[in-house]
Amino acid sequence: MEVFFQTLVGGLGFGAVYALVAMGFSIVYRTMGLVNFAHGQVVMIGAYAASTFYMTAHVPFFISIPVAMVVTGLIGLVIERVLRPLENKDFDLMLIGTIGFGMVLESLATIIWGATGHAVPSPVDTEPLDVFGIRIRTYSIVVLAVAALATVALVLFLQRTKRGAAMQAVAMDHEAATAVGIHVGRSNAVAFAIGAGLAALAGALVAPMLYVNPTLGGSLGIKGFAAAILGGFGNIPGAVVGGLAIGVLDSYAAGRFQAYSELVVFLVFTVIIMIKPTGLFGERTVNRA
Amino acid sequence: MSGTVTDPTPTNPTPTPTDELVVSGLSVHYGGVRAVSSVSFTVGPGQCVGIIGANGAGKTSTLKALMGLVPRTAERIQFGDHDLTRVKARDVVRHGIGYVPEGRHVFPGLTVEKNLLLGAYVRAWKGETRSTLGEVFELFPVLGEMRHRLAGALSGGQQQMLAVGRALMSKPRLILLDEPSMGLSPKLIEDILAVLQRLSAAGHALLLVEQNAKLTFEATRTCLVMENGEVAMTGTSAELRDDPRVRQIYLGL
Numbered sequence: 001m002e003v004f005f006q007t008l009v010g011g012l013g014f015g016a017v018y019a020l021v022a023m024g025f026s027i028v029y030r031t032m033g034l035v036n037f038a039h040g041q042v043v044m045i046g047a048y049a050a051s052t053f054y055m056t057a058h059v060p061f062f063i064s065i066p067v068a069m070v071v072t073g074l075i076g077l078v079i080e081r082v083l084r085p086l087e088n089k090d091f092d093l094m095l096i097g098t099i100g101f102g103m104v105l106e107s108l109a110t111i112i113w114g115a116t117g118h119a120v121p122s123p124v125d126t127e128p129l130d131v132f133g134i135r136i137r138t139y140s141i142v143v144l145a146v147a148a149l150a151t152v153a154l155v156l157f158l159q160r161t162k163r164g165a166a167m168q169a170v171a172m173d174h175e176a177a178t179a180v181g182i183h184v185g186r187s188n189a190v191a192f193a194i195g196a197g198l199a200a201l202a203g204a205l206v207a208p209m210l211y212v213n214p215t216l217g218g219s220l221g222i223k224g225f226a227a228a229i230l231g232g233f234g235n236i237p238g239a240v241v242g243g244l245a246i247g248v249l250d251s252y253a254a255g256r257f258q259a260y261s262e263l264v265v266f267l268v269f270t271v272i273i274m275i276k277p278t279g280l281f282g283e284r285t286v287n288r289a
Numbered sequence: 290m291s292g293t294v295t296d297p298t299p300t301n302p303t304p305t306p307t308d309e310l311v312v313s314g315l316s317v318h319y320g321g322v323r324a325v326s327s328v329s330f331t332v333g334p335g336q337c338v339g340i341i342g343a344n345g346a347g348k349t350s351t352l353k354a355l356m357g358l359v360p361r362t363a364e365r366i367q368f369g370d371h372d373l374t375r376v377k378a379r380d381v382v383r384h385g386i387g388y389v390p391e392g393r394h395v396f397p398g399l400t401v402e403k404n405l406l407l408g409a410y411v412r413a414w415k416g417e418t419r420s421t422l423g424e425v426f427e428l429f430p431v432l433g434e435m436r437h438r439l440a441g442a443l444s445g446g447q448q449q450m451l452a453v454g455r456a457l458m459s460k461p462r463l464i465l466l467d468e469p470s471m472g473l474s475p476k477l478i479e480d481i482l483a484v485l486q487r488l489s490a491a492g493h494a495l496l497l498v499e500q501n502a503k504l505t506f507e508a509t510r511t512c513l514v515m516e517n518g519e520v521a522m523t524g525t526s527a528e529l530r531d532d533p534r535v536r537q538i539y540l541g542l
Contacts, residue, residue: 162414165403169396176394179356180455181382181411 005134007251013140013209015247016147020202021224022231022239023154024195030158030234031167031191034094038079038102040221042196045105046072046203047212048113051120054207061123061204069200075105076196080189087188088174102217109214117213143205150201151240154194158236167191171234223250226269232279241280307369308334308385308462308494310355314364317350317518324350325361325518332463337485337495339505339526341539342515348498349391351515352465355496356381356388368463383411387461391468391498393452397441401432404440404451408458418458425454428487446477453484463494470501482508502539506530514539 021043028036036042050068053059059067079101086094124142128135158164169177170187178184202220210216227246231238249268253261276282310332317325325347332338340348354361357378366373371384382388387408396404405425409418426433429450435443440451449469456464466485470478478501485508489495499505505512506526514522514535522529529535 162406162410165399165407166410168399169407172396172398173394175358176390176396177407178358178378179382179388179390180407180459181379182407183379 002133003255007255008248009134009136009140011248011251012244013137013143013247014206014250015244016140016144017202017206017209017220017243018223018227018246019240019243020147020150020198020205021220022227022243023151023236024198024202025225025228026231026234026236026239027154027198028191028195029228030236031171032188033171034091035098035225036079036192036195037095037098037221038100038105039098039195039199040217040219040224041102041105041109042072042075042199042217043203043206043220043224044109044212044214044217045075046196046200047207047210047216048109048203049200050204051118051207051212052113054123055118055120065201065204068204069197072196072200072203073193076192076194076199077189079196080185080192084185084188087185102221106214106217113214115214117211117216119211120207122208139208143209146201146205147240147243150198151236154198155236157194163187163190223265226266229273230269230279232282235279235281238279238281245280309367309369310463310494310496311365311367312355312363314362315351315354315366316362317347317354317359318362319359323518325354328515328518328520330513330520330523332494332496334462335489335492335494336511337489337497337509339497339499339509339512340515341499341502341505341512342521343538344500346515347518348515349467350518352388352467352496352498355465356386382459382461385460385462387456387459387464389452389456389464389466389469391471393445393448395440395443395448395451395455397439399440400437401440401443401451402436405432405454405458408455409460411459421458421460425457428457428484429454445472446474446480449473449477449481450484453488457488461493463496464488466495466497468499468501469497470499470504478504502535 021039024039025036028034046068049071050064053064053067054061079098083094083097086097122139124139126138128137158168166177166182167187167190170182170184174184206220223246224243227242228239230245231240231242246265249265250261253264257264312331313329315325315328316323328351330338340351342348350359353359355366357376363374368384368386373381373384376384396407405422406414409421412418431447432450432454435447440448443451453469469481473481482504485495485497497505497508506529509526512524512526512529513520514529
């Protein structure tokens with residue numbers, strides 16, 4: 001029983017990171033109907049940016065995060081601006097364009113930081129907490145808290161602000177949105193910037209938990225994407241649940257199946273999606289192809 | 290939907306004499322296909338003009354072209370003092386033109402209230418917009434009752450009311466309506482007619498595109514008949530209603 005809870009708690013920390021990655025996928029999908037396949041690589045850039053500021057500029061870790069978010073936010077704006085001419089013209093090319101950007105970002109990271117990568121010391125050096133015999137890493141609690149705050153902020157933004165409502169309207173009907181005066185391109189740019197900011201948050205938080213290297217984006221991206229699909233693509237609370245679920249699943253699979261853990265995680269994921277193709281909280285789907 | 294339309298009038302835009310829509314030489318091409326060729330007409334301040342025609346006659350393309358939603362060429366598109374020939378689609382509403390698209394096109398995943406507020410996107414969402422919202426709820430009580438429901442859960446008639454309400458939220462002086470009767474029962478079409486008459490009485494200029502000629506003749510004073518992308522006939526609605534050809538083709542009499 002203790003092992004059970006220990007594994008659960010261990011999985012939640014990574015789960016929170018996957019949740020943040022998934023939210024980034026979902027916000028762009030919800031507002032643009034587009035899957036940003038460069039998202040994983042933006043997470044990786046975020047991890048590098050934050051850890052570089054933290055380790056070489058000796059900026060406090062929690063200051064380096066917003067700096068990294070600004071860096072990736074700008075990258076997000078660039079991606080959107082370059083792809084904008086394809087909007088409403090060729091959606092498939094736009095998708096492929098995001099894949100291309102992912103490759104560019106990965107290569108850039110190799111050029112700037114080298115192919116070997118670096119380890120990042122934990123910014124929180126207190127002892128793990130002991131709750132009824134279960135050891136909880138303090139840093140995991142920090143990650144969970146930050147992810148929770150980001151979720152609440154994002155949901156409030158979408159539900160309470162004019163810009164948030166307008167962004168959703170664009171995804172539902174871009175022509176009607178244009179007719180009421182919404183600048184569709186600007187709305188998409190904001191979506192991309194927010195998605196990229198969330199990516200940096202995820203990357204920065206995961207940096208001390210993993211070895212930061214240029215291929216980090218691939219593995220985090222695919223798990224975050226799976227998390228978004230599992231929760232119901234485009235659904236923000238769903239992305240959080242999906243992320244935590246993948247994290248916990250990952251943790252159990254790693255304990256029981258070691259080298260085959262990824263296989264088991266994605267097998268379980270595939271079975272769930274076959275049973276419920278819209279995901280756990282799937283609602284409408286955006287069809288813009 | 291509740292059916293009857295209650296008394297209070299909606300926004301009163303008080304047209305100024307310059308609020309005239311002048312369109313001349315408006316054409317729309319889709320690839321090599323010409324959907325609208327050199328159409329000209331005017332809609333005077335507070336006037337109600339109809340465009341009737343069969344499916345594919347170019348009615349919807351004409352409205353979309355006015356909104357800037359499709360590529361167009363025109364000698365002149367002018368509303369009031371403003372030249373709209375180069376105005377982007379997202380800025381047309383800022384010149385006082387509201388648009389009710391064919392097939393309603395409400396935002397299905399947002400609440401009725403959010404849909405209406407987005408209609409007022411170009412205005413600040415404060416005091417005055419709130420009072421416009423109140424006016425729309427007075428005009429369409431059913432929308433007030435369902436203000437927290439998702440627009441996608443509304444019936445066709447209710448969605449049509451919502452689409453009209455959304456257009457009203459920007460306080461337009463001219464409203465372009467594309468087939469508001471589409472897919473509605475005769476009873477609901479009666480309601481739409483009442484709504485159009487009320488909007489007109491409140492001083493809004495209307496440009497109504499319809500396949501339903503009977504409704505159009507009742508709602509408008511002047512009408513155009515479009516065929517194959519061109520204006521085939523123009524006249525007062527009363528004249529056209531009695532025209533033998535119109536009676537045969539569009540009224541089925």
